[in-house]
Amino acid sequence: MVRPEEHLEEPTIEDGASAWRIARDSCVLDVNSSYSYLLWCRDFAATSVVARDEQGEAVAFVTGYIRPELPGTLVIWQIAVDEARRGRGLAGAMLDHLTARLLSRGVLQHLETTISAENEASHRLFLSFAQRHGAQLERELLFPARLFPDTHESEHLYRIGPLGQPPVPSPEAQHLDTRHARSAS
Numbered sequence: 056m057v058r059p060e061e062h063l064e065e066p067t068i069e070d071g072a073s074a075w076r077i078a079r080d081s082c083v084l085d086v087n088s089s090y091s092y093l094l095w096c097r098d099f100a101a102t103s104v105v106a107r108d109e110q111g112e113a114v115a116f117v118t119g120y121i122r123p124e125l126p127g128t129l130v131i132w133q134i135a136v137d138e139a140r141r142g143r144g145l146a147g148a149m150l151d152h153l154t155a156r157l158l159s160r161g162v163l164q165h166l167e168t169t170i171s172a173e174n175e176a177s178h179r180l181f182l183s184f185a186q187r188h189g190a191q192l193e194r195e196l197l198f199p200a201r202l203f204p205d206t207h208e209s210e211h212l213y214r215i216g217p218l219g220q221p222p223v224p225s226p227e228a229q230h231l232d233t234r235h236a237r238s239a240s
Contacts, residue, residue, distance in 0.1 A: 061106050062106070063105070063107075064104065064105060065100045066104070067096060068093055069096075070105050070116070071089070071095065073116075074116045074135075075089045075092040077136070077137055080137070080138065081135045083135075102119040102120050102121055103116065106145055114139075115135060118131070119153065127165060128167055128216075129157060129166050130168065131167070134146055134150070134177075150166075154188070165214060165217060167215070169211060169213070170213060171207075181213050188218055190217065191217075192214070192215050193213070194212070194213055195211065196211055196212075197212035
C-alpha cells in the first residue's frame with residue numbers, strides 16, 4: 056500500500072541515478088549501465104513509474120515499454136523497491152498505478168514480463184496483479200539458460216490480460232508482504 060509519504064509519478068532523467076542504485080542494491084536484478092537508466096527515464100517515462108519519498112527522492116521504480124510488434128502490450132523490464140520499503144505492497148501499487156495510467160490513455164490491453172524460476176517475490180507479485188485485475192495469466196519458457204552468453208537462469212514469460220477492469224482491492228493485495236505470501240508456482 057502506498058503510504059502518504061510516497062508519491063507515484065512518471066520518472067524524469069534526474070531519477071536515472073536513483074533507479075540505477077536501487078537496481079544495483081537489489082542484489083537480484085541484472086544491473087544495466089547507469090547511462091541506460093538515464094535514457095530509460097527520458098525515452099520511456101510514459102511507460103514507467105517511480106515512487107518518491109517525502110523528500111522527493113525515488114525509492115522504487117518500474118520500467119516498461121510498449122512492444123512495437125504488439126501495440127497494447129506493456130513489457131515490464133524491471134521493478135525494484137529500496138530495501139527499507141519492501142514488504143508493504145509498493146511494487147503492486149506501482150504496477151496498478153502504471154497500468155491505470157496507460158488504460159486511461161487507451162494504449163494497454165496486456166502486460167508481459169519475464170521472471171527467473173528462483174525469483175519467488177516476482178512470481179507472487181505478478182500472480183497477485185493478475186488476480187486483482189481479474190485477468191488471465193499465461194506462463195511459458197521464453198529464454199532457456201543456454202541462450203545466455205553468460206551464467207543466467209532461464210526466464211519465463213508471464214502474459215497477463217486482457218486488462219481493462221479496475222483492480223479488485225483485497226487485504227492481501229493492499230498489504231502484500233512478499234516474505235509471507237504463498238508461492239505462485
